[in-house]
Amino acid sequence: MGNRLSQIATRTGDAGTTGLGDNARVSKNSLRVHAxxxxxxxxxxIGLLLCEDMPADVRTLLVEIQHQLFNLGGELSIPGYELLKPEAVLALDEALATYNEQLPRLQEFILPAGNRAASQAHVCRTVARRAERHLVALGNEEAIKEAPRQYLNRLSDLMFVLARVLNRMNGGDDVYWKSERLQQGGQE
Structure with missing residues (x-):
């Protein structure tokens, strides 16, 4: 692949527009650009999460997810184009099943906390949900493929599961929520 970025500061966006992959110019405030x-x-x-200590298989999975997210971004930059394949969604489904199977069943809600890697995974989960909401908003206005929305939905679920996996590194555990009623000795 040749050099694609020969000039970073083009000044073409100074007026509040940006170029899409199909050479169309849109407002930097458009739903597509937000997504x-x-x-x-x-x-x-996810790149920041990868700075943390984690099992090699989780690291490999997250690097693959980064590549798929780049595909998703590329797909969004070229209306009507498909870069994110349905197989990427299936790969997340398989990872979800594999990692969730290793975890004890949740009996209570957990807080987005624990060790630093798990906490960053929870940040990734919430950003994935926000990205999904923006993609849904875009889909309400323009035609988009199914795989991107499905991918973000599954990815947020996977990040929740991976946060739990990462909390268990070195003998840790989830941080359970305690309702105020429980803290005051009340009955649920």
């Missing part, structure tokens, strides 16, 4: 930005932010948060 692209949310996916980019999610990918950046």
């Amino acid at each position: 692209m930005g949310e996916v980019d932010e999610l990918n950046s948060h």
Whole structure:
């Protein structure tokens, strides 16, 4: 693949528009650009999560997810184009089943907390949900493929499961929510 970015500061966006992959110019405040930005932010948060200590298989999975998120962003930048394949959604389903099977069943709600890696995974989960909401908003206005929305939905679920996996590293556990009634000795 040749050099694609020969100039970073083009100044073409100074008026509040940006170019899409099909050379169309749109407002930087458009639903499509918002969705692209949310996916980019999610990918950046996963990059930050990858700075943490984690099992090699989780690391490999997260790197693959970063590549798929780049595909998703590329798909969003070219209306009508397909880069994120349905097989990517199936891969998340398989990872969800594999990692969730290793965990004890939840009896209570958990807080987005624990060790730093798990806490960052929870941040990724919430950003994935926000990206999904922006993608749904875009889909309400323009035609989009099914796989991107499904991917973000599954990814947020997977990040919840991975947060639990990462909390168990080195003997840790989930941080359970205690309702105020329970803290005051009340009955549920």
